[in-house]
Amino acid sequence: MRAKASPKVLRIGVALGLVITALGELIKYLLGINELRITSLGLYIIVASPIASLITLGVEYLRLGSVKEALMIFITSLVITASYIMVLIH
Amino acid sequence: MISELLIPLVLVSGVGIGLVSAMAGVGGGVLVIPFLILGLGIDVRVAVATSLLCVVITSSSAASVYLREGLIDVKALSNLEPTTALGAVVGAYITLTLPPHMIKFALGILLLYVSLTMIKSVIKGVGRGVEGTYGGTTPLRRLVGATLSFLAGLASGTFGIGGGVVKVPIMNLVLRVPMKVAVATSSLMVGLTASAGELPYLIHGLPNPLLALALALGIVPGATLGAKLMGRLRTRYVKLIFSAILLYVSTQLVITSLMRWVS
Numbered sequence: 001m002r003a004k005a006s007p008k009v010l011r012i013g014v015a016l017g018l019v020i021t022a023l024g025e026l027i028k029y030l031l032g033i034n035e036l037r038i039t040s041l042g043l044y045i046i047v048a049s050p051i052a053s054l055i056t057l058g059v060e061y062l063r064l065g066s067v068k069e070a071l072m073i074f075i076t077s078l079v080i081t082a083s084y085i086m087v088l089i090h
Numbered sequence: 091m092i093s094e095l096l097i098p099l100v101l102v103s104g105v106g107i108g109l110v111s112a113m114a115g116v117g118g119g120v121l122v123i124p125f126l127i128l129g130l131g132i133d134v135r136v137a138v139a140t141s142l143l144c145v146v147i148t149s150s151s152a153a154s155v156y157l158r159e160g161l162i163d164v165k166a167l168s169n170l171e172p173t174t175a176l177g178a179v180v181g182a183y184i185t186l187t188l189p190p191h192m193i194k195f196a197l198g199i200l201l202l203y204v205s206l207t208m209i210k211s212v213i214k215g216v217g218r219g220v221e222g223t224y225g226g227t228t229p230l231r232r233l234v235g236a237t238l239s240f241l242a243g244l245a246s247g248t249f250g251i252g253g254g255v256v257k258v259p260i261m262n263l264v265l266r267v268p269m270k271v272a273v274a275t276s277s278l279m280v281g282l283t284a285s286a287g288e289l290p291y292l293i294h295g296l297p298n299p300l301l302a303l304a305l306a307l308g309i310v311p312g313a314t315l316g317a318k319l320m321g322r323l324r325t326r327y328v329k330l331i332f333s334a335i336l337l338y339v340s341t342q343l344v345i346t347s348l349m350r351w352v353s
Contacts, residue, residue: 004157004158004159004160006157006158007153007154007155007157007158010150010153010154010157010281011150011154013150014146014147014150018147018303018306021299021303022303024299025299025300025303029094039299040292040295042299043143043292043297043299044292046143046146046147046285047143047146047285047288047289047292048285049146049150049281049285050146050149050150050153050278050281050282050284050285051282051285053153053154053157053278054278054282057157057162057164061164069164069165072164072165072168073164073167073168075168076167076168076171076172079172079175079176080171080172080175080282080286083175083176083179083286084286084289086179087179087289087290087293088289088293
């Protein structure tokens with residue numbers, strides 16, 4: 001059995017990230033500055049969107065009662081998130 | 091830094107890249123990277139970081155469709171993605187550590203291989219894949235798949251490509267996943283891998299957001315148009331033209347990096 005997950009998290013995440021990044025770039029251009037944290041925030045949101053959508057897929061499987069599939073997804077998400085944390089700490 | 095005046099040109103180029111890539115049946119990364127390095131003359135590390143960001147954005151549109159259709163294969167994804175993501179992180183650190191001309195040379199060799207393989211497949215007419223049955227997966231196959239996937243992730247993080255061109259055959263030929271499901275699963279995996287590989291570059295402040303945004307905004311409609319045109323055009327010729335472009339840019343990359351090495 002395969003669960004159908006809502007793509008909203010992925011779409012909204014990427015779209016929100018794009019809007020924030022574009023806004024940051026516009027402010028940078030208008031004010032003539034090189035660095036702005038809001039741009040980085042937008043980029044981090046874009047990068048975090050695929051893993052967030054994977055977690056929602058896991059939740060969807062859990063809701064349908066497929067505990068095994070949900071566990072597989074959550075373990076995968078956990079491993080990927082651990083690699084993110086390793087990079088951030090490094 | 092590139093001039094803001096170039097952004098419309100980048101947007102139009104993104105449409106072209108999306109169009110050609112979709113018709114040739116590959117991801118946009120293999121053309122984005124040479125375009126950024128040779129076309130705009132930007133640093134290899136910035137180009138890789140920007141391309142990976144672009145991959146995350148563009149893959150999300152395809153992945154969201156497949157998520158809604160329920161075509162993602164959880165078993166294949168869980169088997170392959172942890173090692174792929176790890177490979178992407180390692181790859182990113184390789185690019186951040188090695189001299190840029192070495193990365194450029196290795197990229198040239200990789201693209202040369204891709205173009206020659208594509209020419210060979212067009213001439214021989216191969217590459218249809220197998221219709222998987224989910225019956226042939228063994229622990230050994232899963233181990234082989236995970237190992238090969240690490241290499242796909244490594245290539246993704248090092249060169250800024252999506253790596254779907256490697257992941258789909260691994261799923262289809264090694265794990266016996268049906269082609270359509272393999273393509274769908276790969277679309278989500280490409281985004282996950284690119285996001286893992288992008289993180290080290292992001293921490294170093296390397297991606298150019300404006301370039302990534304302009305390219306992605308061009309690639310998405312370009313790829314949609316390319317997918318629609320694919321049925322009307324002879325894909326054999328499109329693939330040959332694509333291979334010729336790739337052959338040219340890969341040779342350029344190898345030559346320029348060798349010249350840098352010698353001087």
